[in-house]
Amino acid sequence: MLLIVFALGASIGSFANVVIYRLPAGQSLLHPPSRCPHCGHGLGKGENIPVLGWLRLRGRCAHCHSPISPRYPIVEAVTGLLFLGVFWRYEVSLTTVGYWLFLTGLLVLALIDWDTMTLPNPLTRLGVLSGLVYQTLQGWQGDSAIEGLMRGIFGAVLGIWLIDAVRFLGSLAWGKEAMGAGDGKLLAAIGAWLGPGLMVISGFVGALLGAVMGGGAIALGILGRSQPMPFGPFLALGGAMAAIWGTRWLNLYLEIFFPAGVL
Template identity: 40%
Template sequence: MSPVVIFALFSFLLGAAVGSFLNVCIYRLPAGESVVSPPSRCPACGARIRPWHNIPILGWLILRGKCRDCGAPISPRYPFVELLNGLLTLALFLKFGPSPTFLVLFVFCSALVAVTFIDLDHQLIPDVISLPGIVVGFACSFALPWLGWKSSLIGIVAGGGSLLSVARLYELLTKKEGMGGGDIKLLAMMGAFLGWRSVPFIIFASSLIGSVIGVTLMLVQKKDSKLAIPFGPFLATGAVLYIFFGKTIITWYLTLGAR
């Protein structure tokens, strides 16, 4: 096999392996448990998962989606998260190659995967991910010429400040809380990793996607506008879209407007 194929395969396996750890974070962080110890165990009976059953994706298939000890079903979300993170890591490698940008965005996107599923489950974005993420993103900006510390710093302020302003305005007009602080910190983290130019794109893309999905769910479930939908997954989707297609979409839009 060529070196490119070997590195591509390695990137997928790396992403899937980290995806296995993300499953631990998704389950334990909201509960305030350590992600280091105890070792992986069955949520139903507490039996320790054997190392060969903990192989990303394959382990779940070997067990046929059931605990070997008690037979309790194991959610297919576990292999899905591993597969998703593996494919996302592979896509990053194919776009950026073996570079500092690949490594930084690999860490960033893995964090987004964890945030997405935690927010879907608990409507919560843990500070233990977003706040250190802001610091890490800003620190990495010094090593990435395309980003730069100034753009990262402005991105932090613009990301957090824009959503904070929207949240405060909504509360002022409706006397209700419409956006949690987790979303504000998450967008600040995105600005740190991707720079200030990403912020308008992420806000627009996430709002558009969220509106379409929100209206669709309300129509399908026949519920009113009070239906609570976490915004974190839409922000994460907007950030990933910016990484892979942001420049292309922005150029297309500007070209369309110039006609």
């Protein structure tokens, strides 16, 4: 069963690679089929197997022998591992299927932002809408679909307000935009999927990771002080971590600071 889950995730990761490469370039996601990015040679069935196809080709096109980026099999393998992790945590459930889609979307948005410093509106809007559908279904499984929908809406609105507040304060402090508008839409999508509580955890973890990594890059001379850095990958990582462990972190926080009997 675990092998099937990994293979499914790797296959979804293969399509994620297509979206990451083609969507920013304005190309069709469906046509033409997968091909060498250098010579345009179409990949055969054996060459298009996730992870194994790249290994079989030894990282080079069979037609023009140009190197093929190892990021393709890495994305496929990471997606497969994400599917395994979610399945291990939530077993066969609506949460598992939902989080498979959610984490794949976060991975796609993170890499697009890393490559292009943009977060495409069609993807962030799709993230918000699909998150609201997911919350509605979760609410329907529980007590109330309306409550689930409202939780998703509140999470989305709070997410975009939170980033807008940071952008406003950053603009006042530094006299320029502190972050892009797409970051707010990404956090809104995370809020729609996870609800307001886990969205706040996602934003906090993303900001912490961004500060540590950005500060480290500046200290090592990898990044200039005025050089922009994409924040989307850190928000996406925060969202993924909150989806898997956020409920435990939130419960631990409440146990430490609000033990039973205090309120």
